[in-house]
Amino acid sequence: MMQFNTPIPIVVKETKEDGYALYVESGGMLENDIWTCVLRNGGTIRHYNTSQLVIYNNATFNIDKNGEPK
Numbered sequence: 001m002m003q004f005n006t007p008i009p010i011v012v013k014e015t016k017e018d019g020y021a022l023y024v025e026s027g028g029m030l031e032n033d034i035w036t037c038v039l040r041n042g043g044t045i046r047h048y049n050t051s052q053l054v055i056y057n058n059a060t061f062n063i064d065k066n067g068e069p070k
Helices: none
Strands: 002-012 018-025 034-039 045-049 053-055
Touching: 002 034
Parallel strands: none
Antiparallel strands: 002 018, 002 053, 018 034, 034 045
């Protein structure tokens, strides 16, 4: 398990909900990792696998939540 000092802003691909990743747990060598996230709308805590999330924004890597270059 890896807990983040600063939560990572994320977007759930399917619902387009914004939130923050709190920690990630290894799913093993043949499985996706399991992310524990808190959603901004209502503070609901959910678990997602790696393929269900994208990073909300990262200017260093030119990433934005819509998948379009800035």
